[in-house]
Amino acid sequence: MTDQPLDAGEQLAASTSEASLRRTEARSAEIEAQIAKDPSGFRVMTGDRPTGNLHLGHYFGSLANRVRIQDAGVETFILIADYQVITDRDGTGPIKERVLGMLADYLAIGLDPARTVIYAHSAVPSLNQLMLPFLSLVTDAELRRNPTVKAELEATGDRPMSGLLLTYPVHQAADILFCKANLVPVGKDQLPHLEQTRVVARRFDERYGRVDPARPVFPQAEALLSKASTVLGLDGTKMSKTKGNVIEIGMDADTTARLIKKAVTDSDRHITYDPENRPEVSNLLMLASLCTHREPAEIAAEIGDGGGGGLKRLVTEAVNEFFAPIRARRVELAADPGYLWDVLRRGNAVANEVGDATLAEVRAAMNMDY
Ligand code: TRP
Numbered sequence: 001m002t003d004q005p006l007d008a009g010e011q012l013a014a015s016t017s018e019a020s021l022r023r024t025e026a027r028s029a030e031i032e033a034q035i036a037k038d039p040s041g042f043r044v045m046t047g048d049r050p051t052g053n054l055h056l057g058h059y060f061g062s063l064a065n066r067v068r069i070q071d072a073g074v075e076t077f078i079l080i081a082d083y084q085v086i087t088d089r090d091g092t093g094p095i096k097e098r099v100l101g102m103l104a105d106y107l108a109i110g111l112d113p114a115r116t117v118i119y120a121h122s123a124v125p126s127l128n129q130l131m132l133p134f135l136s137l138v139t140d141a142e143l144r145r146n147p148t149v150k151a152e153l154e155a156t157g158d159r160p161m162s163g164l165l166l167t168y169p170v171h172q173a174a175d176i177l178f179c180k181a182n183l184v185p186v187g188k189d190q191l192p193h194l195e196q197t198r199v200v201a202r203r204f205d206e207r208y209g210r211v212d213p214a215r216p217v218f219p220q221a222e223a224l225l226s227k228a229s230t231v232l233g234l235d236g237t238k239m240s241k242t243k244g245n246v247i248e249i250g251m252d253a254d255t256t257a258r259l260i261k262k263a264v265t266d267s268d269r270h271i272t273y274d275p276e277n278r279p280e281v282s283n284l285l286m287l288a289s290l291c292t293h294r295e296p297a298e299i300a301a302e303i304g305d306g307g308g309g310g311l312k313r314l315v316t317e318a319v320n321e322f323f324a325p326i327r328a329r330r331v332e333l334a335a336d337p338g339y340l341w342d343v344l345r346r347g348n349a350v351a352n353e354v355g356d357a358t359l360a361e362v363r364a365a366m367n368m369d370y
């Protein structure tokens with residue numbers, strides 16, 4: 001039994017095991033070292049669902065890391081995953097405003113359209129067309145066992161599973177493979193998608209073959225787990241729009257101050273950094289730490305007996321100071337929607353060129369190049 005090779009479903013589940021996580025972390029450190037030496041061997045692809053404005057959890061959890069990777073010279077593709085919005089929702093919502101807001105957030109934090117391709121799902125037909133051959137390479141059993149699909153289904157309550165929710169890991173494989181990305185910066189929750197993507201790439205090679213005998217059509221994409229810290233919401237639980245505990249990147253200084261004033265702390269006036277026993281206080285200290293590049297314990301010592309009030313004053317100042325230039329840029333960008341749409345149109349054009357080339361190769365590998 002034990003030396004039976006894992007089937008793909010088991011492999012997906014295994015991708016979230018502790019041992020596998022340690023391996024992925026170790027590999028991520030190696031990749032970081034390689035990037036520092038020579039960024040040219042990598043193509044990074046990642047993205048977000050346009051379901052609302054980006055917040056500080058996004059910023060410190062992943063966005064800052066993308067800017068760092070871009071600035072290190074890695075070619076970067078950033079997807080505004082508009083089709084993925086409808087995997088677990090009944091409608092598209094105010095999608096245009098949200099896409100525009102996301103573009104403003106991206107550019108304000110320092111993603112540079114001259115170096116980074118920013119584009120939307122719905123604007124790249126070749127990406128979506130890859131879904132069809134890819135669907136032939138997976139089984140429904142394997143999709144049903146995908147931990148990310150299961151988690152999202154549970155999160156939607158009693159909503160029946162749509163065909164798109166069931167197959168969205170395959171769509172995400174198309175996101176990654178349409179541009180032949182070999183590196184995907186993700187959080188732990190997305191690791192099953194990466195495993196699914198590798199499975200799809202491998203099976204495509206086995207079943208449909210190659211155009212260039214020396215290399216498969218699709219690379220084996222690897223995860224880049226960021227060392228980034230998790231910033232929780234103002235109530236000490238996961239920062240999430242639906243919980244009303246977020247600070248958005250684009251909020252103004254007064255709104256930020258008002259929200260931090262309402263943040264949950266505890267009754268001990270002596271401020272200490274103790275994530276285990278004082279999660280809310282420690283989260284606020286972490287936020288201040290990330291904004292000031294100082295150690296949280298050092299900040300705590302400085303506040304001393306200043307209590308929740310002192311802590312909140314310091315955090316407010318740190319956040320507002322750190323985000324002031326980003327917010328000023330965002331205000332300017334938001335005032336010029338014509339420019340933002342133009343950035344997206346240019347990104348879409350590049351993505352289409354890249355995707356068309358990949359699709360041509362796929363057709364050739366499948367002998368469907370008439
Ligand atoms: N699933 C990701 C999320 O919910 C967004 C996403 C879509 C993505 N396609 C991707 C991330 C491809 C990485 C690679 O946030």
